Amino acid sequence: MTVALAAKAGEVEVLHWWTSGGEAKAAAELKKMMQSKGHTWKDFAVAGGGGDNAMTVLKSRVVSGNPPAAAQIKGPAIQEWGDEGVLANLDDVAQAERWDQVLPKVVADVMKYKGHYVAAPVNVHRVNWLWANPEVFKKAGAKIPTTWKEFGESAEKLQKAGFIPLAHGGQAWQDATVFEAVALGVGGPEFYKKAFIQLDQGTIKSAKMEEALSTYKSLKKYTDKNAPGRDWNLATAMVIQGKAGMQIMGDWAKGEFLAAGKVPGKDFICTAAPGTSNAYTFNIDSFAMFKLTGDAAKAQKDLAATIMSPAFQEVFNLNKGSIPARLNMDMSKFDDCGKQSSKDFVATAKSNTLVPSWAHGMAMHSATQGAFQDTISQFWNTDSMTAKQAVEKLAAAAKVQ
Structure with a gap:
């Protein structure tokens, strides 16, 4: 009993x-x-x-x-x-x-x-997923990206074909979700652990972090002007309806596809975010x-x-x-x-590349996380802010407890 x-x-x-x-x-x-x-x-x-x-x-x-x-x-x-x-x-x-x-x-x-x-x-x-509408990719003659370089190439094709390449909701936690996936793809699991779990200053101030930030900001031109303030499930709906090609979001997005009667592998694709197939943010x-x-x-x-x-x-x-x-x-x-x-x-879990998602409150104290999120969103929304300036702000944010 x-x-x-x-x-x-x-x-x-x-x-x-x-x-x-x-x-x-x-x-x-x-x-x-x-x-x-x-x-x-x-x-x-x-x-x-x-x-x-x-x-x-x-x-x-x-x-x-x-x-x-x-x-x-x-x-x-x-x-x-x-x-x-x-x-x-x-x-x-x-x-x-x-x-x-x-x-x-x-x-x-x-x-x-x-x-x-x-x-x-x-x-x-799993947070580091890329969701894609295969029909949209087919119409645009683009392939599902596995690297950030390929992401840019595919996004250009989607844009030329009249689609919004990346469905995004401009809210602080969604900005952080996308950046987290980019940083993991650009820097790898060890870089991720040092920067976001150990909050190591050397790693946060590294050229690799600047590269991650620059790659992240390069995605902005592939989103639409209505992105600011949009809820995540409305961004998912854009992919479901074939208005947008992709979304970077955790697997709660799958619940939306399923609720809309869509079949995985046929109506939508789920794959690891570019460069992150050997890691898992939970x-x-x-x-x-x-x-x-x-x-x-x-x-x-x-x-x-x-x-x-x-x-x-x-x-x-x-x-x-x-x-x-x-x-x-x-x-x-x-x-x-x-x-x-x-x-x-x-x-x-076996290869020790199972890492907590900092964007989703699994890795940092809430005050530190808030300071990181603020910096990432500010960087995304401020055209004049450089990656180097963002790195300095992240380094300061890492000291907030």
Whole structure:
């Protein structure tokens, strides 16, 4: 008998920001599973792709002593909440459900605070994907790029044929997502680790970083004038509708293609961003649990067990476009993009080229990340700013804690 079955019915209030097509479907599955166990689900959804709005709301709730049962929190932010002393200990659930055995260590470590489980992962997202519409490429006589040089060549052809080469949403986190992929492709995994995880000043100030920044800015001419402020899923829709050729975005974009009835390999292509096929930037969605008492605490433990159950990991990730965080999963129901992602996840974990996405809050403290994002967006939006000036700003940003 698992911990889950012993729980008494209670209410679980869950804070998340899954409000677009594929994401909303995925969240609905968790709600259904909890209701089938007799619990009351209280949805606390706050719109906004990167979850910034949600964090503001969460802070005010926790400060007033009224936290939700669970909130979508990830990466170093879990540690920051742990420092506040407000997170619940999930070790009993984790032991009963053998989390240490079914999670890769790099994932398990993110879910723990001072050696104790305080959060449950729902998935692994690969961030360094390039999404492409093969029909658009065919019409333009262009090939799907595997290097940044090829990206430029293909983009020119797409533009000449009347398409927007790169669908982009000009929001700070989307700018950072694209730059992160470019930096990984230009500099490689070791450069990436030194610059964005270790925040090594020499690497940040290197000629390689200037090259990464210049390559990144060269992509701007391939976006459209309506890009500023556009949400990511609207950029994905441009590729789906054949208005744009490509988008650089994490695999949550796949949920949008699938929700639109598109078939991977036929209606859309998923491939590693140029120059990054040997590396994997991950973004893991997880739910941190807050200290509660009584029936609510029991329902919360049930929620943690449900999130990590193979049944939920499968159905959730089939809807969301990501892959299960569990290692021992049968991937037969997943499409080609999911199978490829899983294969690369396992391979890069072995080759030590599995790296946390800094653009998605997996590598840096939030203040440092914010300073990096501001610099990248400022560089993208300021024609007169040079790569060298951007490098100096990044070097200063790396010192922000």
